[in-house]
Amino acid sequence: MSTHFLLEAPVGLLPVLAFLATLLHFDSYRLVNLKEIVGCLVAGLALAAAAYFINGAILQLLAINVPTYSHTLAPAVEEGLKATAVLYLFLRNRIGFMIDAAILGFAVGTGFSLFENIYYLHAYEGANIGVWIVRGFGTAIMHGGATALFALVSQSFIEEKGAPKPVHFLLGLLPAIALHLLFNLIADIPLLPTAVVLFGLPPLFYLTFSKNEHAVHQWLVDDYKSHAQLLDEINSGAFRHSEAGRFILELSRKFSPAMVEDVFTYLKLHTQLVLRAEQLALARERQEAVEPAPQNAEDLRVLHELEKRIGASAMMALWPHLHFSRRELWEMHALYGA
Structure with missing residues (x-):
């Protein structure tokens, strides 16, 4: 293992994990547990491995170059894959609020980005530290943010409309793809994509958490009262x-x-x-x-x-x-x- 790898790996891998840890810190209700986070990370890693082969097959089938693919189909393919893990959580009723939707979605994207960056750390050992700053603080957090965005938008539609429907998830996928596509389109401008992610996502999560914490509290209080009354009626x-x-x-x-x-x-x-x-x-x-x-x-x-x-x-x-x-x-x- 080279000295370069030891220096570059933390820059490429730790920022997104630190971002995820920060989201967990602000989860005052502990809506998400460690087992769920690990499961989402593993799912993200597995989906990134699948994306490696799927992307390769599409590139070969369509005979297009990597830049063209990354500016057209890649965001939809990769966001669609990551969304399957979050969709599973929705269908299993493992997501109840915007807060846990954001955290679990970000965890899936984190796993996906870790696989990507570990692969690139091995494949491009000669890349300079600037590449890993962009990938660690930009690409990795974009992957987490895009999947969190899918989960947030889907959950907001479910809260507004009631029972989850396929259209809710399709509408949730659109902003995730749009964020990923925007990031890829401006990737050639030094540090701009990273700045967009670092200055755009934290305020989004802050607003989501502050607004939803009150909603969680009110729902718990009201629901507790109604269930306590129901239990009294059942017992009597x-x-x-x-x-x-x-x-x-x-x-x-x-x-x-x-x-x-x-x-x-x-x-x-x-x-x-x-x-x-x-x-x-x-x-x-x-x-x-x-x-x-x-x-x-x-x-x-x-x-x-x-x-x-x-x-x-x-x-x-x-x-x-x-x-x-x-x-x-x-x-x-x-x-x-x-």
Whole structure:
């Protein structure tokens, strides 16, 4: 390993990791855990490896040179690949707010950029330090920022419109591709792309975090109150006699009379788990050291067993009437990483 490599590697690799660490530092609710970050980094690395072969195949197929490709198709190909990892998180209800959308999206882009820069560090050992300043402070952070932008725009549409739809993700992809394309088009102007990224992305993240922290707090407080009331109604038996309770009762009986108790047990356990997750998040906001309830893992196992017993088709029919949204599912997943 040469002295040049030891000097250049930190410049090419550390800035984007430092940027990611800064985003995590400002996540006062700890919406994202280390396991999720590592998973996103690994996904980004794997997608960058795939991009290496896909880009090579497209260049060979179309018989065009690298500059032409980077100014036309490359941004769409690479942003589309990175978006698949974030899309998986959305579909698995692992993203609930703008803050975790930004962090997880940036983490995927970080993994992608690390693969690229490690490859270039080996392939172009003779490149001067200026190249690694641009790649470390510019290209790498652009990759993280573009994927974060995809996640942010997609999440904003989901929050505004409700259930996620393909059009939300397609609209989210457009600004990510545009940022990547702009960066590539001005790449020949010394330090301009790096300046655009360094002066453009931090204010975007700052505004997102400051605005969304209040929204997270308000949602947690309101949701906690409504779930606490729901649990009281379930424990007292009042919920069974409410309009929603009677509807769930009738719907359960249509599938199987034996299913009724399973459904109400599921509803109670689900509410308890969501309340615990909300208590944990609110305690973290107050910077209190709170340990997750020891029974979480066992209760989650029981919940999944109940889901299997109730069955997929019955769950699909019942779910719209169970008083839970995508964000409650996100809170449930947060318990795993607590």
